[in-house]
Amino acid sequence: MEFFRIKGTLPIMKYALWFNVISFVTFAIAVGALAYKGLNFGIDFKGGTVAELRFAKPAEIDKVRVAVESLKTGEAFVQNFGTAQDVLVRLPIVQNVSNAQTSENLFAAICGPSRPKNEAKTSCGEGAEKVELKRVEFVGPQVGKELFESGALALLLVIAGIMAYLAVRFEWRFAVAAIIANVHDVIIILGLFAIFGWEFNLPVLAACLAVLGYSVNESVVIADRVRENFRKMRKASVDEVIDNAITSTMSRTIITHGSTQIMVLGMLLFGGETLHYFALALTIGICFGIYSSVLVMAPLVRWLGVSRENLVKPEGAPKDPLEAEKILP
Amino acid sequence: MNRYPLWKYLIMIVAVVLGLLYTAPNLFPQVPAVQVSTNKAAIKLDNALMGRVESSLRDAGIPVSYSALDATGVHVRFAGGDTETQIRAKDALLKTLNNGVADGTGPYIIALTNESTTPKWMQSMNALPMFLGLDLRGGVHFLMQVDMKGALDRAAERNAADIRGNLREKKISYNGLDRAGDTIAVRFSDAAEREKAAKELQTSSPDLLLREDGSGTDLRLVVTLKDAAKQKLADSAIEQNQKVLNNRINGLGLTEPIIQRQGSDRIVIQVPGASDPARLKDVIGRTGTLELRAVEGHAGKNAASVDAAKNGNVPFGQELLSDRSGEQILVKKSYIITGERITGAEPAFDGQSNQPIVRVTTDGQGARALRDYTSQNVKERMAIVLIEKGKAEVITAPTIQSELGANFQISGNMTTRETSDIALLIRSGSIAAPMEIIEERTVGPSLGAENIERGFNSVKWGFVALALFIIVYYMIMGLISALALAVNLLLLIAILSMLQATLTLPGIAAIALTLGMAIDANVLINERIREELRAGAKPQEAISLGFEHAWATILDSNITTLIAGIALFAFGTGPVKGFAVVHCLGILTSMFSAVFFSRGIVNLVYGAKKKLEKISIGTVWRPDDVLTKPAVSTGVPSTVETK
Numbered sequence: 001m002e003f004f005r006i007k008g009t010l011p012i013m014k015y016a017l018w019f020n021v022i023s024f025v026t027f028a029i030a031v032g033a034l035a036y037k038g039l040n041f042g043i044d045f046k047g048g049t050v051a052e053l054r055f056a057k058p059a060e061i062d063k064v065r066v067a068v069e070s071l072k073t074g075e076a077f078v079q080n081f082g083t084a085q086d087v088l089v090r091l092p093i094v095q096n097v098s099n100a101q102t103s104e105n106l107f108a109a110i111c112g113p114s115r116p117k118n119e120a121k122t123s124c125g126e127g128a129e130k131v132e133l134k135r136v137e138f139v140g141p142q143v144g145k146e147l148f149e150s151g152a153l154a155l156l157l158v159i160a161g162i163m164a165y166l167a168v169r170f171e172w173r174f175a176v177a178a179i180i181a182n183v184h185d186v187i188i189i190l191g192l193f194a195i196f197g198w199e200f201n202l203p204v205l206a207a208c209l210a211v212l213g214y215s216v217n218e219s220v221v222i223a224d225r226v227r228e229n230f231r232k233m234r235k236a237s238v239d240e241v242i243d244n245a246i247t248s249t250m251s252r253t254i255i256t257h258g259s260t261q262i263m264v265l266g267m268l269l270f271g272g273e274t275l276h277y278f279a280l281a282l283t284i285g286i287c288f289g290i291y292s293s294v295l296v297m298a299p300l301v302r303w304l305g306v307s308r309e310n311l312v313k314p315e316g317a318p319k320d321p322l323e324a325e326k327i328l329p
Numbered sequence: 330m331n332r333y334p335l336w337k338y339l340i341m342i343v344a345v346v347l348g349l350l351y352t353a354p355n356l357f358p359q360v361p362a363v364q365v366s367t368n369k370a371a372i373k374l375d376n377a378l379m380g381r382v383e384s385s386l387r388d389a390g391i392p393v394s395y396s397a398l399d400a401t402g403v404h405v406r407f408a409g410g411d412t413e414t415q416i417r418a419k420d421a422l423l424k425t426l427n428n429g430v431a432d433g434t435g436p437y438i439i440a441l442t443n444e445s446t447t448p449k450w451m452q453s454m455n456a457l458p459m460f461l462g463l464d465l466r467g468g469v470h471f472l473m474q475v476d477m478k479g480a481l482d483r484a485a486e487r488n489a490a491d492i493r494g495n496l497r498e499k500k501i502s503y504n505g506l507d508r509a510g511d512t513i514a515v516r517f518s519d520a521a522e523r524e525k526a527a528k529e530l531q532t533s534s535p536d537l538l539l540r541e542d543g544s545g546t547d548l549r550l551v552v553t554l555k556d557a558a559k560q561k562l563a564d565s566a567i568e569q570n571q572k573v574l575n576n577r578i579n580g581l582g583l584t585e586p587i588i589q590r591q592g593s594d595r596i597v598i599q600v601p602g603a604s605d606p607a608r609l610k611d612v613i614g615r616t617g618t619l620e621l622r623a624v625e626g627h628a629g630k631n632a633a634s635v636d637a638a639k640n641g642n643v644p645f646g647q648e649l650l651s652d653r654s655g656e657q658i659l660v661k662k663s664y665i666i667t668g669e670r671i672t673g674a675e676p677a678f679d680g681q682s683n684q685p686i687v688r689v690t691t692d693g694q695g696a697r698a699l700r701d702y703t704s705q706n707v708k709e710r711m712a713i714v715l716i717e718k719g720k721a722e723v724i725t726a727p728t729i730q731s732e733l734g735a736n737f738q739i740s741g742n743m744t745t746r747e748t749s750d751i752a753l754l755i756r757s758g759s760i761a762a763p764m765e766i767i768e769e770r771t772v773g774p775s776l777g778a779e780n781i782e783r784g785f786n787s788v789k790w791g792f793v794a795l796a797l798f799i800i801v802y803y804m805i806m807g808l809i810s811a812l813a814l815a816v817n818l819l820l821l822i823a824i825l826s827m828l829q830a831t832l833t834l835p836g837i838a839a840i841a842l843t844l845g846m847a848i849d850a851n852v853l854i855n856e857r858i859r860e861e862l863r864a865g866a867k868p869q870e871a872i873s874l875g876f877e878h879a880w881a882t883i884l885d886s887n888i889t890t891l892i893a894g895i896a897l898f899a900f901g902t903g904p905v906k907g908f909a910v911v912h913c914l915g916i917l918t919s920m921f922s923a924v925f926f927s928r929g930i931v932n933l934v935y936g937a938k939k940k941l942e943k944i945s946i947g948t949v950w951r952p953d954d955v956l957t958k959p960a961v962s963t964g965v966p967s968t969v970e971t972k
Contacts, residue, residue, distance in 0.1 A: 052776070103769070104607070121607030122773060134776040136606075140767035143472065147902060154900035161892040169885060203835055206897060206905045210912065213893025214846060217886035221853070224882045252856040255802070256849040259795055263845030266791025267838055272783040274464070274834050282842065 009247045013239040016299035023296045027184055030191020037194045042201030043137060045151070047144035049091040049102050052135040052273075053110065057128050058084035067109040073102075081273050086134075088273075093141055103136045151205045158209055159183065162216050170223050173304045178219035181297035185215050185288045189281050203278035211285030214260070218253060218293030225249050226301070238305065242298050250294070257290050331872050331936035333929055341929045344921070345816065351823035354447040354458040361415035362444040365422060366402030367437050379403045382422060389421035404444060415441055438579050459826050461601070462833030462907060465781050467774030468601035469609055473574075473764045475594045480566040480762030481511040481559065488537070489513050492552065495533055501526045513552040514542070523548050563594070566761035571596055573760050577612050577753055596764070606771045612753055613766075619668030619755060623702070624710035624726055626659035635659055650714065652723035660712045660723065665702045670695025674755035676748035679740055685748040686740040689755060696735035703733040713739075715754060724754050784837030791841050792818070795848060803855045805934065805945035810851035813927035817847050820918040825911065835908040843915025846890065850923035854879040855946060862949045868941040876928055883924060891916050 012019075043050050053059070064087055065078045077090040089110075094102050104121070111117055115125030123132040139147075159179055166175035186208050193200050225245035233241055264286065267279040365382055366374065379398045382405060386393050392408035407414045419439050426437045443466075445458050463470050489508045492515060496503055503526065504516040517523040527539050527550055536558035543549040554562065571588060574596065578586045587599040600609060625647050626635045638649040638659055651657045673690040691699060703711070712726040727739045739751070772780075796811040803810060821840060825832065858875030866874060894916060897909035935941055 054775075103771075104610075132773065132775070133771075134773040136769065136771040138766070138769035140472075140474075140765075142474075143768045150900040150902065154896045157896040157900065158893045161896060162889050165889060165892060202902075202905050203838070203908070206835065206901065206908045209893050209897050210842060213890040216889040216893075217846075217849065220885040220889060221882050224885060228878075248860065249856075252852055255856070256852045259799065259848040259852065260842070260845035262795045262798060263787075263791035263841045266787040266789075266794065267841055270783055270786035270790060271838065272779065274780065275783070275787065275838050278835070278838055 009243045012243050012246050019295040020299055023184060027187060030188045033191045033194040039194050039200040040197045042199045043139045044202040045144050045148045047093045047139050047141040050137045051089045051103060051106055053087045054132045054134050055085045056130040059087045064110055071105055071109055103138060107133050154209060158212050173301050174223045177297045177300035177304060178216055180300055181219060181292040182212050182215045184296060185285055185292050186212055188288050189284045192284055198277055204281045207278045207281035215289035215293055218289055219297045221249050222293060242302060246294055246298055253290060257286050261286050331869055331932045333932050341926055348819040348823040351456050351826045352819055354451055354456050357446045359443040359445055360406055361412050362404055362406045362442050363415060363418050364402050364404050364440045364442045365437050372436055374402050385421055385425035386418055391418050460831040462831045463601055464772050464834045465777050466601050467772045467777035469606045470770040471598040471766050472768035473596040474767045475567050475570055476763040477563050477594050484562055485511040485513055496526055499529050515550045517548040518546045520548060523550055526550060569761040570764060574613055620664035620714045621666050622664050622712050622714050623661045624658055624712050625661055650721050650723045652726055658726055666695045666698045671755060674752040676752045684740055685743050685745045686738045687748050687752045688738050690736050699733045703729050707731060725751055780834045784834050788841045803947050806855050809927050809930045813851060813922045814844060814848055816926050817919050817922040821915050824914055830910060833907040836911045839908045839911035843912055847919030847923055850883045851927060853882055859946055859949050868944045872931060887916050887920055
């Protein structure tokens with residue numbers, strides 16, 4: 001089987017400007033959504049309480065909502081997830097109530113007087129009336145702030161680390177182009193999370209960082225090929241060299257991303273609530289990863305090269321003769 | 330050219346054998362068990378104890394299927410293997426070994442555990458299953474913030490009392506003493522007296538930092554703690570808090586609790602599989618200070634003023650508090666003694682009435698204060714008040730039956746569970762600095778089991794679909810790639826088990842994601858081989874060049890992924906850290922399996938055939954007219970000419 005029967009070379013660089021315009025527009029929309037709507041931060045970053053409840057029969061969301069509102073915690077969310085029996089309740093940080101107390105009050109309010117709690121306070125009621133407290137998480141405001149800060153720091157460190165590595169291994173132009181292309185992916189993930197109001201939690205942050213590392217793979221593969229082509233295609237123009245590099249790695253790019261997506265699809269289908277947004281973030285990242293490394297990163301390299309060197313010394317030319325030996329394992 | 334020397338094949342075999350050996354323990358099921366241990370130095374864990382354990386279980390009619398003695402205690406498993414038998418066994422052992430005392434003051438700790446049924450010979454090679462994180466087995470995670478300012482303030486309060494006593498004893502005259510936070514100011518009107526006081530205080534307590542302030546007749550000596558002493562105080566406060574938490578949680582007989590210090594002022598508590606999270610929270614959450622106070626009014630005394638207080642008219646120096654049953658009583662704001670004077674509290678049974686009681690012991694100073702007060706107030710009530718985050722709650726308000734001393738008991742209509750809880754709470758007065766729960770994650774056991782299934786299914790179906798696709802697309806080479814991927818999974822789980830890493834749901838997600846990304850290396854190699862074939866290379870040559878050319882790319886792309894993984898590990902917390910560990914290890918194992926291992930199999934399959942006509946790698950499509958010269962792989966590095 002062979003999916004990609006590309007005759008000749010795809011003239012990607014010819015339309016480079018258009019791709020740049022498209023990515024600029026999507027990027028702007030994402031940034032706009034982030035600025036206008038903002039991310040729906042989960043309790044990991046915002047602090048607050050989350051409780052996951054399972055009702056023996058389909059839950060009456062309205063009743064649960066009334067019970068939750070009786071606590072007067074302010075902004076509270078009650079929603080179904082997965083099945084009709086599963087209910088997720090989110091509460092903000094409540095001033096003047098001990099942290100430990102909030103979840104207990106919540107469970108007591110939902111159970112009400114008609115359902116006696118078991119001794120361990122993990123379920124209440126019997127038979128069809130049974131309510132089970134499956135998960136409770138509380139994150140204090142200061143922990144949330146720290147998690148947020150360390151997450152942001154991790155993001156910066158990843159960007160700096162990858163740029164440094166690419167600058168040493170290839171050239172600064174590749175480093176800059178690759179990082180712009182990949183940060184663009186992450187911004188689009190964040191933008192979509194903002195637009196749809198999906199919950200942004202710790203696993204999603206992990207997914208963003210994984211995407212950053214992953215889509216740099218693409219840029220590396222193409223950069224590798226560009227460098228190789230510069231050595232071999234002596235008479236070709238820079239555009240031709242880049243077009244050829246993209247065309248010859250196209251098949252591998254799609255197959256690899258498809259393969260990764262198969263695994264991610266497994267998580268999306270079977271992973272349940274906890275992994276849902278994680279897998280979703282990865283899916284977006286994988287789809288845009290293909291686009292960005294092929295259609296954003298390459299034109300950017302070209303553009304950076306043109307403006308700087310005016311095509312006198314094309315990027316990626318072998319800088320040291322040892323390069324050839326490094327290729328061999 | 331496509332032959333491995335023998336030692337390389339041996340490495341492959343060794344890797345697979347080790348991988349199987351260390352992965353295997355994860356396949357043996359975990360069964361409920363009971364562990365009997367002790368935290369008392371005088372008690373020996375020996376065969377006699379094991380005999381007692383076995384015989385008491387026999388008497389209770391619980392069939393024991395396995396029992397063993399090691400350094401950590403006696404371990405018993407049961408024929409039925411269900412949690413119900415496990416709890417029955419624990420209760421039976423509590424009765425015979427600890428006389429029914431269930432709060433950790435008994436001689437033995439009887440804990441519910443889950444033990445792996447991994448065979449002995451595997452265990453002896455350290456082949457043990459991975460730990461399951463709280464999100465997979467259910468349990469409770471708490472992060473406690475120790476209030477260091479509170480500890481310093483309290484130390485200052487103690488110091489102020491010491492300074493008063495000291496100056497009085499040495500007959501040094503001073504005008505008064507004020508404390509604000511952790512700073513004490515002693516006022517003098519005479520410089521010579523201040524001099525004397527400074528000298529005296531410096532010799533009697535070298536930890537104090539003294540500074541002179543004020544002028545004229547308003548002279549002050551400002552007393553604070555030296556930085557080193559503050560540090561020591563903070564360290565010992567957190568240590569003591571940790572110890573107290575340890576005793577309390579161990580007392581509950583829970584499965585393998587983890588109580589660790591995190592950073593300078595935090596304590597992490599993790600209890601996997603806690604069946605009773607509410608009680609645990611109750612016990613560790615009660616971390617305030619304890620005070621014994623006089624009761625001024627209740628339903629049977631001064632009822633009128635209680636009613637008045639309910640309407641907001643609280644007498645001066647008193648406050649209206651409710652006890653755990655909801656009864657409201659008026660208590661004095663000043664205390665008779667504080668929890669620091671209490672050295673012990675344990676549940677017990679009254680010798681005569683056989684009622685559950687709490688036995689309390691105090692130190693000398695506490696005993697004196699108690700005797701002074703109680704001798705005057707027999708038949709009055711006294712409240713045991715717990716103050717937490719500024720809020721006071723009456724734990725119990727017993728009636729004083731006689732003059733109390735260093736040892737007294739609290740009796741009344743209590744169940745054994747109540748007495749053990751009250752004893753625990755009274756002991757909590759010995760905590761050195763107030764604490765607060767700043768993070769809590771509780772996962773019920775049913776959700777844990779669901780999460781395991783979800784994670785397992787994600788990996789299983791993802792892997793099957795991926796393997797099928799890759800085999801269909803690349804034929805035999807695809808099969809080899811799928812095999813390499815399976816080896817990757819095997820090695821990854823083996824290394825995680827060897828490191829005794831904790832597997833969490835994000836960790837399982839990382840396994841799935843890593844497998845999805847690891848296939849990249851094989852896709853790169855296979856695409857390269859196809860390309861070489863397309864360019865007209867001979868099969869053997871194509872294999873060799875394909876692997877060689879793909880290697881540089883694989884290395885580069887894996888290193889960039891590794892950078893992201895390391896940053897995640899460095900800055901991640903909890904579940905993200907678990908994700909990062911698996912991710913990084915997976916990248917390393919994938920380099921081995923995708924390049925070294927798959928090359929080995931390719932060599933084994935194709936390498937020996939001198940005149941190889943065809944590689945089974947799916948369709949190698951050749952365009953009829955090649956417009957650009959394809960990447961010919963025999964190129965020599967040279968400078969590039971440009972237009």
